Amino acid sequence: MKTLVAYYSKSGNNEYLARRLASELGCDCERIVPRFGGMFFQLLFTAFKKGFGIGRLSRDPAGYNRVVLCGPLWMGHLAYPALAFIKKHGEKIPSLCFATCCGGDDAQKDSQFGYGAIFTMLEGLMPGKLIAAEAFPIGLILPEGVSSEEVMKARLSDANFSGAITERFARFAGKAKA
Numbered sequence: 001m002k003t004l005v006a007y008y009s010k011s012g013n014n015e016y017l018a019r020r021l022a023s024e025l026g027c028d029c030e031r032i033v034p035r036f037g038g039m040f041f042q043l044l045f046t047a048f049k050k051g052f053g054i055g056r057l058s059r060d061p062a063g064y065n066r067v068v069l070c071g072p073l074w075m076g077h078l079a080y081p082a083l084a085f086i087k088k089h090g091e092k093i094p095s096l097c098f099a100t101c102c103g104g105d106d107a108q109k110d111s112q113f114g115y116g117a118i119f120t121m122l123e124g125l126m127p128g129k130l131i132a133a134e135a136f137p138i139g140l141i142l143p144e145g146v147s148s149e150e151v152m153k154a155r156l157s158d159a160n161f162s163g164a165i166t167e168r169f170a171r172f173a174g175k176a177k178a
Helices: 013-025 039-048 080-092 116-125 148-153 164-177
Strands: 003-007 028-031 066-070 096-102 130-137
Touching: 003 013, 013 028, 013 066, 013 096, 013 164, 066 080, 080 116, 096 116, 096 164, 116 130, 130 164
Parallel strands: 003 028, 003 066, 066 096, 096 130
Antiparallel strands: none
């Protein structure tokens, strides 16, 4: 199966996840670049689900059997550049897997800012095409009891990518390969 991993990442966590997935799957990896704006504008575009779109990709997602999209969640929404990717290329993508490295944990999945609603939204945008969706809460690499500030500052790396997060990663990669 020909697979493309496409990602948008501001802090580097979703980029790390995307590159690790591309390596595991032995496939191409493509960075999604917003057409306009710094962080303030990306947050604004995310809140309103509208913006100036994304830049041209070097690889056409239509040329792949499966796309694995990695992107952050902000304020309970899929970051606008990742959403713009789906809006622009979704019809051409035969099957999609979605992964996010996020700040919220599994206990918060169904809260206002949790990842559960994002997975449901993606199912609606890509009916019958969403094969797998997985959250990789950054707390999986941190000791219990850390502050929310420490969670926001944490970054995935080869040094801390171990334990529960690797088990979740292996399950997700298996679904993405199938």
